[in-house]
Amino acid sequence: MPERSIEQAVEQILRQIGEDPEREGLVKTPTRVARSFEFLTKGYHEDPKTVINGALFTEDYSEMIVLRDLDFFSLCEHHILPFFGKANVAYIPKHKIVGISKLARLVDVFARRLQVQERLTTQIANMLMDELDPQGVAVVLQAEHLCMRMRGVEKQNSVVLTSAMLGVFRSHQETRQEFMTLVNGGNVR
């Protein structure tokens, strides 16, 4: 049973770092960590296509749809430490739109896995491109990585930005600019 073995592994780690897994504060820690891991990696058991396809509508709308400043939390696959921040997701439909809440779910499905920020960004963008067949998709993630901050690797307060621009967001500078203006909190004129 996999959860059991996560517990055993955590107990092992506690011993290896010189702790006593039997002491009061740590007795339930392996179980807690196992449950926590189950939650933080639940994206492995969710199908992003199903999330999108369950909420597709045919609609004659061809303006930009932007989901801005969505909180996301993920784990870096190199250190299994959190990286988290804001996701900005936009698309311009061709004939299909998807419920806004599903965009948030989609980000979550990919974020709740071991990730690198670059791949997380492109996975979200590519999935929307494939499933919605829109005129274009834009995804910008800004995140801080605890594996850098806690380990003192990078300057404190540094934020990592990644972006994926597909379709018209790639080919039309004006469209990309409109998106970036919206993301940066400005109004489109």
Ligand SMILES: [Zn+2]
């Ligand atoms: Zn890392």
